[in-house]
Amino acid sequence: MRYFNLFSSVLLTKGASRILISDLERNVSELQSLDLYNLTEDLKLNSIEDVIKEYDRDSGEIINEYIAFLLENEYGFISHNNWDNSFNQLSFNYDSSDVISNLFLELDNFSVLHKIRSAMDTIDIRYLVIYSIRQLSKEELGELDFIFENTPLEGIEIYCPYYDQINDAFLSYLSDTSKRIYKLVLYNCDTITFSTNENLKFSLEYTKDYITIKNCGIVDLKYFNTNNSKIFESKNYNSCLFKKIGIDIDGNIKNCPLMPDHFGNIRNTSLEKVLEMAGFKKYWNLTKDHIEICKDCEFRYICTDCRAFTEKTHQNKEGLDTSKPLKCGYDPYTGEWSEWSTNPLKEKAMRYYDFKIKQ
């Protein structure tokens, strides 16, 4: 008798109409049918021979094909006489040594950055995401890394409006002098005065669009990268808000700058105090398994959540908003994507957030 063993680094996430196979070693995911899922469930309880016997002759063929597919992709292996129990299940614990993984800042005045710098004497922040509503001068861009010199801050990413002095010479100067910047996104960028240089130490993106911070919360396949940290995190915590801290344009400290609840202002309180405040972390433990619709979606562990913009249809006992993210156009029950902003069911929530309704 032969037995099928799934490798423990292969995660099958069952959705309402399909499954997602995530390969945590090769960092890729692929969609497959529910039939394949049911087969793998059967193969956990019965030998390959017994499973084939259960089905009629025609399906036997299909089963062999499925098993061949699983073996070809090295999702599993075959053992004889019994399942091979010397291999252990992977633990899905998420253990990270950071206190704050990322601070999302809506920037106007640089004095906030100095405030954050001094907060870093007591709390570690690993990444800083800056959305600037105004152009940042060359001096200001150059100064960013310098402000955080000698701190445990590992990386900075910046979203700012483009202007014509951001050219090749400046970008390579910035790349040479700023060790922490790993991503620079230039928006409002009609004509460009730079080449997309491969040798920069940060990734450079640009867009013609005028990006406002309210654009955040987009759910799109391009954000569905697969890796073990991401999956471990989203199985245990909220995939966007866990260990996140936000500061909005007025200095209000929030879990994310787009959320309504604020916990004091950077001018008169400390990040450290805010972290201890009741309610600040209320969304940290809300996983996709407890969000309506998402809990039936095969993408739930590689899709990053949004609590700032939701469909506003559900609330749990603790008063947490457990509705699906507003800006998701995916329907796990049909397996189809559509443009979220034209979905009539979302109109009410869009009005609430003051979004333009596209006709």
Next chain:
Amino acid sequence: MENRIRSEEKNKLPLNFKYLNKLGSKKSKELNKKICYVKCDKFQTDFLTRVTPFKAFTRML
């Protein structure tokens, strides 16, 4: 490509030097160029590796 070690040395070497492999690849060399270190007093090192985050923290684009 033959390695140059065996022809340069006049003393005999163990046989495994004949089977010397190249270390790394073009790809790993490229990756190495992008590695950045930051100085960090708190962790008492001048070489805290800047690791790219495993997910997008914001999704504005």
Next chain:
Amino acid sequence: MILILSANKDFTTNEVIKWLHIFDKKYIRVHEFELFEIKVIDKKILLESQRNSFYIDDINSVWFRRGGIKFNRLQFQNESVNKIMDETQFCLEDYVIKKLESKRHINKQSNNRTNKLLILEKAVAVGLDVPTYFLADNTDHINLGKTITKSISENIMVKSAFDDFDGILYTSIIDKHEDEVFFPTFFQEKIEKEFEIRCFYLNGKVWSCAIFSQNDEQTKIDNRIYNYGKPNRNVRYTLPPEIHHKICILMTELDYNCGSIDFIKSIDGKFYFLEVNPVGQFLGISDICNYALEKEIADYL
């Protein structure tokens, strides 16, 4: 206070240190080029370098990650004075090292050199299966295609061996006979493997990872040749209790309380011991198997 003897650039040390902060444990980190002077203040021994200064009495645990503690040894004009002072300084240094090693520790400075040949002998003595091995300076008795060779030195990197690449001495299969005699070389029987096992050992605890590389020609012999396209499968694994037990005896005999250990599980079901490395990298298996070993180390210190 924890003392960490490491290198400025060591990634693993950084990861462990992040956890020490979470656990609120104080530590002193020593870099590779730091030279210490031994001083005495109020009858207590103080070690001082350009970066650090501490009493050895204040140290509660020590992690010998890389290198170890190094001293600034003074030279003297008069030859016989120099001899006496050399010995005197050696005594003090040795005393300091032994004192540090007597605290809670991970590995020892005085014992950080491995000798692959001696380790194999000890492994046989504790009853582990070891593939047949021998030294030879010719290939007369070598079974081609069934014998491997590898380095007996710990350092296997050869700087600028190729025009634009460094070289590395991986395990290789001997596929042809040599006419000439060569420098004594280590040969070992090649085992047909089901998979390899990489273990991390810390004070009696063992974390293992099975590495399937057989599926891939490129990595069949030495799984360190990393394949970017299709990495091997790595799976959490538990060794049979008797193997675990023998590992503990071996590590105790070798006086290592931490290290990486490699095994092969052969197609006939045996566990063949390959080698121990007390300063091995373990973040790879920690990450893939989600063992959080950096946290374990921080917790132990």
